[in-house]
Amino acid sequence: MSESIQNAEALSHFSKDADRWAEAVRSSNRDRVNVSALRLEYVMSIAKALSACDIFVDVGCGAGELVCDIATLGGECYGIDFADEMLEHGRQLAAQKDLPNATFLHGKFEDFDLGKGKVNLISANGLVEYLSIDQNREFFAWASTQLTEDGVFTFSIRNRLYNLFSLNEFTDREVRAGTALDLLNEALTIARGIKTSEILDAVTPPPLETEAEIHPPTNDINVSVRHMFTPSQIAMLLKEAGFRMTNVYPCHIHPSQPALRAAQPKMHAMLSYALQEHVDELPHLITQSSALMIKAEILR
Ligand SMILES: C[S@@+](CC[C@H](N)C(=O)[O-])C[C@H]1O[C@@H](n2cnc3c(N)ncnc32)[C@H](O)[C@@H]1O
Numbered sequence: 509m510s511e512s513i514q515n516a517e518a519l520s521h522f523s524k525d526a527d528r529w530a531e532a533v534r535s536s537n538r539d540r541v542n543v544s545a546l547r548l549e550y551v552m553s554i555a556k557a558l559s560a561c562d563i564f565v566d567v568g569c570g571a572g573e574l575v576c577d578i579a580t581l582g583g584e585c586y587g588i589d590f591a592d593e594m595l596e597h598g599r600q601l602a603a604q605k606d607l608p609n610a611t612f613l614h615g616k617f618e619d620f621d622l623g624k625g626k627v628n629l630i631s632a633n634g635l636v637e638y639l640s641i642d643q644n645r646e647f648f649a650w651a652s653t654q655l656t657e658d659g660v661f662t663f664s665i666r667n668r669l670y671n672l673f674s675l676n677e678f679t680d681r682e683v684r685a686g687t688a689l690d691l692l693n694e695a696l697t698i699a700r701g702i703k704t705s706e707i708l709d710a711v712t713p714p715p716l717e718t719e720a721e722i723h724p725p726t727n728d729i730n731v732s733v734r735h736m737f738t739p740s741q742i743a744m745l746l747k748e749a750g751f752r753m754t755n756v757y758p759c760h761i762h763p764s765q766p767a768l769r770a771a772q773p774k775m776h777a778m779l780s781y782a783l784q785e786h787v788d789e790l791p792h793l794i795t796q797s798s799a800l801m802i803k804a805e806i807l808r
Contacts (some may be wrong), residue, residue, distance in 0.1 A: 532544070630793070
């Protein structure tokens with residue numbers, strides 16, 4: 509599948525889905541794991557730990573919740589998204605919360621230069637899976653030009669290592685492609701507690717997915733190609749763009765296979781939230797999470 513078809517499918521899906529998305533992001537119902545809220549909390553914790561956050565950019569900002577939350581800390585906050593319908597939610601939220609420092613920009617990351625070497629924090633939650641591998645390379649390179657020397661880049665990925673433990677058609681695909689053992693080797697290395705910043709010394713990244721990779725549909729998202737990555741693959745792409753990966757943080761832990769989630773959604777959510785409290789102590793939870801947050805800093 510070409511990158512333009514992948515992008516067009518994503519634009520069509522998120523333009524139609526904006527109202528539902530805005531409601532789901534803000535939901536406090538713990539009968540379902542609110543992955544967007546977990547990702548948002550992670551970025552918020554990074555922003556609060558920075559010595560200064562004068563400029564913040566969220567790429568693929570969706571309904572604008574994160575941009576508005578960070579704007580309450582001060583600084584110039586920008587949300588970029590190519591779906592107007594999403595941006596409209598963000599603008600309404602900023603107006604309701606009286607946040608004139610929250611600005612929503614229509615387009616793609618490459619359309620904007622928010623100040624070379626001046627941005628303190630860039631985030632992208634739920635974006636990279638909708639970009640082609642080449643676009644991801646361009647995105648990482650763009651981020652490295654925008655950030656200050658001590659700036660932070662953080663984004664989520666769909667975790668390809670979880671394919672080993674989902675025991676479903678995603679596992680089958682890895683077995684058929686001959687990649688299951690590579691993934692297992694990486695999973696074992698992570699379970700032994702390797703430091704995130706040293707993963708490339710211990711693991712040879714498995715081959716990246718091809719641009720033609722069409723996955724079985726999940727979560728009613730009508731986009732045929734949504735790339736998955738392992739932590740070592742992301743560390744490699746980041747390194748090519750001048751970054752080092754400094755943290756990998758689980759953001760939707762599966763206590764069992766997705767079959768449990770389908771049969772017992774409330775039990776899945778209860779156990780998942782309970783395990784989420786322990787992500788800092790247990791490296792094993794990285795492989796059990798379908799989504800990961802990645803944190804990266806400029807290589808020095
Ligand atoms: C899964 S949603 C995530 C929204 C938000 N970051 C969150 O976590 O709630 C992905 C968002 O990225 C946007 N998006 C996808 N591809 C994009 C691209 N190439 N350029 C700009 N926005 C894009 C979509 O319109 C959508 O709003």
